Amino acid sequence: MRALVVVESMFGNTLAVARAVVEGLSAGGVDGDAVPVTEAPSQVAPEVRLLVVGGPTHAFGLSREGTRADAVRQGGHPDGGADTGLREWLAALEPAEPGVASAAFDTRVRKRGIPGSAARGAEKRLARLGYAQGPTMSFWVNGVSGPLIDGELGRARAWGEELAGRVSADR
Numbered sequence: 001m002r003a004l005v006v007v008e009s010m011f012g013n014t015l016a017v018a019r020a021v022v023e024g025l026s027a028g029g030v031d032g033d034a035v036p037v038t039e040a041p042s043q044v045a046p047e048v049r050l051l052v053v054g055g056p057t058h059a060f061g062l063s064r065e066g067t068r069a070d071a072v073r074q075g076g077h078p079d080g081g082a083d084t085g086l087r088e089w090l091a092a093l094e095p096a097e098p099g100v101a102s103a104a105f106d107t108r109v110r111k112r113g114i115p116g117s118a119a120r121g122a123e124k125r126l127a128r129l130g131y132a133q134g135p136t137m138s139f140w141v142n143g144v145s146g147p148l149i150d151g152e153l154g155r156a157r158a159w160g161e162e163l164a165g166r167v168s169a170d171r
């Protein structure tokens with residue numbers, strides 16, 4: 001069984017989480033790749049049974065052109081450039097084939113009382129496209145450029161393994 005993990009990352013933190021999720025999926029028997037959003041296909045391959053998307057939370061939700069430009073001004077250097085984020089990719093994504101599951105994650109700054117999550121924005125869009133709604137998860141960074149809080153990569157791996165268990169059980 002295969003998964004596709006599509007990731008947007010300006011400073012590398014969400015990418016590191018995505019790679020840990022891929023490791024966890026693989027430990028759970030589901031193979032997949034972490035693909036930068038700038039290179040992700042707009043049609044998910046038929047063998048993919050789980051689509052996972054992950055991105056940084058910008059201005060309480062999915063990034064926009066302006067927030068990505070802001071990140072670049074602050075030293076961000078996304079794979080493939082800052083023209084396309086999850087918001088734009090999801091807007092162009094083809095509807096789901098029946099039975100394909102989804103899950104979404106984001107990275108956010110751990111500060112009490114800051115609302116908003118890119119993952120929830122992504123999951124809402126995936127549900128509209130017909131993906132079987134899956135869990136969302138936030139992973140925490142210490143500041144705009146990171147680093148990830150200690151233990152988050154382990155948590156990401158465990159989350160990936162849990163996702164693999166869910167899609168295997170659904171078959």
Ligand SMILES: Cc1cc2nc3c(=O)[nH]c(=O)nc-3n(C[C@H](O)[C@H](O)[C@H](O)COP(=O)(O)O)c2cc1C
Nearest residue numbers: 009010011012013014056058059060107108109144
């Ligand atoms: C323009 C901009 C807006 C941001 N807005 C938020 C926000 O609303 N809430 C939050 O928790 N973090 C916010 N952040 C911090 C990002 O979540 C952080 O940069 C991201 O998790 C790092 O992931 P990356 O290394 O994959 O880019 C913002 C960062 C930028 C650059």
